[in-house]
Every structure is written in structure tokens, then in C-alpha cells.
Amino acid sequence: MYLKKIKQIKIIRPILVILALFMLWFGYKWITHWRYILSTEDAYVQGDIAAIAPKLNGYIKKIAIKANQVVKKDDVLFCLDNGDYQIALDQTEARLNTQQKTLLRIDAQIVAAHSALDDAQAQKAAASAIATNAQLTLKRTTELKADRYAPQSDVDDAKSAYEQAIANVNRADAQIAAARANIQVLEAQRSETESQTKSLELTRDKAKRDLDSTIIRAPFDGIIGNLTAKTGDFVVNGQRLAALVPIQALYIEANYKETQLQNIHAGQTAYITLDAFKKEVFTGRVLSIAPATGAVFSLLPPQNATGNFTKIVQRIPVRISIPEEALKDKRIRAGMSVSVQIDTRTKLHNHPL
Incomplete structure (x- = not known):
């Protein structure tokens, strides 16, 4: 009986030692590593699909x-x-070409109007000089008539010449006013035509964009x-x-429980395992944490004011990067299931207690 107990003790002792060592190893791992790892399998590959x-x-x-x-x-x-859009562009360009030719014609008319104004001003200057000379002649002839050195007919001729000269000056003034008015009208026409041309240029640009958009x-x-x-x-x-699907710009969206978020921060290391490639583990980074739970953004967000309240732990999306080397071979596809482990010690290393 005694020998049997000794044999049992010899058998149990190694088992107890192994069990104790295992518990010590497990405790060590939990203290130094596992308690900092936050895991979830509610994660998927996502992409900004256009x-x-x-x-x-x-x-x-x-x-x-x-x-x-x-x-x-x-x-x-x-x-x-693109047939209709090509026709629209051709029509607009034809109208624009007509407007541009109209602008050139008006510019030529404005130049001619300025020349006419210059001629009218020159004619006025000449008429004014003649009128001044006729006025002096009339004055001298009148004085000579008063001294009886000139007959009345000379006075009448001088007066007639002076009046004709004044009429020529007035006619030149009228021509100057008409030339200036013509210039104003032409400049107004040019401004209107230029505005229409700019509008047609915008219409042409839109027609080009429409044609390119085909x-x-x-x-x-x-x-x-x-x-x-x-x-x-x-x-x-x-x-x-x-x-x-942007296969070179994919990312992970991991839905973590709200009770796990306290120790999750941007920049922490994340270990990624895709269900399709179980033997491969990729290392990513926490990019950001969503501002609200997924339920808030759903089509029909929950309304708990009806009296049927049941508390459910909510999940909040955490965006995680996928390393470039994992995306190079283009095996990863949007929608794939992923297991994610975030190492929260990264934050502790950056901000020691």
C-alpha cells in the first residue's frame, strides 16, 4: 500500500510541476503581454469605393x-x-467666331470715328482762325467807314464774311459733337458685344467640358x-x-466594443490576420477612431424612448492601416474578414506612467 502511494506521488508530482510551470508562464504572459492585447474578429477590409x-x-x-x-x-x-454635344460645341464656336468678327468691325469703326473727330476738330480750328480774321476785317472796315475811307459795301462784305465764318465754326462744333456721340455709341456697342463674347466663351468652355465628359x-x-x-x-x-475598388488604398475597419476603447489610441500597433490567409500576419497601425457607433449612422438609428430598453454593448469602428507590402500582390479584396489584435503598450511607451 505504501509503495503504491509512493508510485502515485511520483506520477502526480511531475504533473503538478508542469501545471505550476504552465500557470507561471501563463501569468507571466498575461502580465507582460496578453493584458495589453485587445482582439476582435468583427473586422473587415474596407476601401473608398468609387x-x-x-x-x-x-x-x-x-x-x-x-x-x-x-x-x-x-x-x-x-x-x-457624343454627336449632340459635338454639334452644340460647333454651334457655339460659330456664334463666337461671328461675335469676334463683330468686335473687330466695331474696333475699326471706333478708329474711323476718332479720325472723324480729329478732322472735325481740325476744321473747327481752321474755321475759328478764319472767323477771328473776319472779325478783325469787319472791325477795320467799320472804322474806315466811320472815317469815310471805305464804302458801305465793304462793310457789308466784311460782315457777311464774318457771319459765314461763325456759321462754319458752329458747323464744326456740331460735327465734333456728332463724332463724339458716334464714338460713345460704338464703345457701348463694343462693350455689349464683348460681354456677349465672354458669355459665348463660357458657353463654349462648357460645351467642351460636356464633350470631354462623354x-x-x-x-x-x-x-x-x-x-x-x-x-x-x-x-x-x-x-x-x-x-x-482602390486595391492599393485599402484599410481595416475593426468594430471594437465600447468597453475596450479606453486604451485604444491612434498610432498603436495592430496585428492583422485575414481569414483567407491564416498563416500570414501583417502589422498595421491604428489610424483613427470613429466619432460614433455604427448604430448612430444606420438608416434607422435605435430609439430607446419607447419603454423597450435592453442594454447592449455598442461597437465603434476603429480604422487600421494595411502595410503596403501586403497590398502589392493585390490578393487582398474589400470585404474580406479579418482578425485584429491591437497592442495597447504602444501608447504606454509613448506616454509612460
Whole structure:
């Protein structure tokens, strides 16, 4: 009996030692590592997916892509029928050309009007000189008549010449006024035509933009998905034709419980394991924490004022970066499930207690 107990003790002792060592190891790991790790499997790969849509209405003339095709920025995706938009541009350019010729004609008329004004002013100067001379002649002739050195006929002739000279001066003044009025009218016409020309230039620029918009290009590098458009379809402004996924700009959105957020901060290290690649662990960084829970942004946010309140731990999205080397081979896709572990010691190292 005694020997049997000794044998049992010999068997149990190593087990107890191993168990004690395991507990010590577990306690050490928990104290030094595990208690700082916050994990969640409620995480997914996300990306700022662009909805490819036309700016104009029209028929799809050509589809230059296929589903799941890799495209580069500015690659042609769709071509709309541009006939009507080309006609609109041609009409606007024709009207603009007419207005520009009208401007040139008015400019020439303004130059001619200034020349006419100069001629009228020169004629006035000459008429004024003649009038001054006629006035002096009339004065001398009148004085000679008073002294009986000149007959009355000379006085009459001098007076007639003076009156004719004054009439010529007045006629020159009228010509100057008419020339100035003509210049004002022409300048007003030029201002109006110039305004119309600028308006037509804006219309032409818009017509060019519309024509350019009939070719739909990729806004960034990515992969085409959800291609629903067909050649010959009539599409309208804003109608979704396909989606473009930015495979080089993906990120993780991990939904952590609100009770875990106290120790999560931007800049902390995150270990990422995708369900599709279980054997690979990527290292990312916490980028930001959402300003509200996912429920707040839902289509029908919860209303707890109805008397049916049940407290549920809320989850808040935490955005985590994916390292560039993980995105290079383009295996990662938006929507993939992810397991995330955030090492909160990063913050403690930056801000020691």
C-alpha cells in the first residue's frame, strides 16, 4: 500500500510541476503581454469605393473594360454617343467666331470715328482762325467807314464774311459733337458685344467640358467591379455604371466594443490576420477612431424612448492601416474578414506612467 502511494506521488508530482510551470508562464504572459492585447474578429477590409457614373445623359457607345479588370488612373472606361454635344460645341464656336468678327468691325469703326473727330476738330480750328480774321476785317472796315475811307459795301462784305465764318465754326462744333456721340455709341456697342463674347466663351468652355465628359475615365488605380452597363444603354446623370475598388488604398475597419476603447489610441500597433490567409500576419497601425457607433449612422438609428430598453454593448469602428507590402500582390479584396489584435503598450511607451 505504501509503495503504491509512493508510485502515485511520483506520477502526480511531475504533473503538478508542469501545471505550476504552465500557470507561471501563463501569468507571466498575461502580465507582460496578453493584458495589453485587445482582439476582435468583427473586422473587415474596407476601401473608398468609387461609383463610376456619367455627368451627362446619353447612349453608351462603347465599353472599354471588363468585369474585374485592373485599370490605371485616366484609363478610358466608357464612351457615350457624343454627336449632340459635338454639334452644340460647333454651334457655339460659330456664334463666337461671328461675335469676334463683330468686335473687330466695331474696333475699326471706333478708329474711323476718332479720325472723324480729329478732322472735325481740325476744321473747327481752321474755321475759328478764319472767323477771328473776319472779325478783325469787319472791325477795320467799320472804322474806315466811320472815317469815310471805305464804302458801305465793304462793310457789308466784311460782315457777311464774318457771319459765314461763325456759321462754319458752329458747323464744326456740331460735327465734333456728332463724332463724339458716334464714338460713345460704338464703345457701348463694343462693350455689349464683348460681354456677349465672354458669355459665348463660357458657353463654349462648357460645351467642351460636356464633350470631354462623354468619355468616362478611371479616377484612380483600381479594379472594376459590379459592372452593370451594356453597350446601347441609355444612361442619365449620376446613374451607377460600375464600381472602382482602390486595391492599393485599402484599410481595416475593426468594430471594437465600447468597453475596450479606453486604451485604444491612434498610432498603436495592430496585428492583422485575414481569414483567407491564416498563416500570414501583417502589422498595421491604428489610424483613427470613429466619432460614433455604427448604430448612430444606420438608416434607422435605435430609439430607446419607447419603454423597450435592453442594454447592449455598442461597437465603434476603429480604422487600421494595411502595410503596403501586403497590398502589392493585390490578393487582398474589400470585404474580406479579418482578425485584429491591437497592442495597447504602444501608447504606454509613448506616454509612460
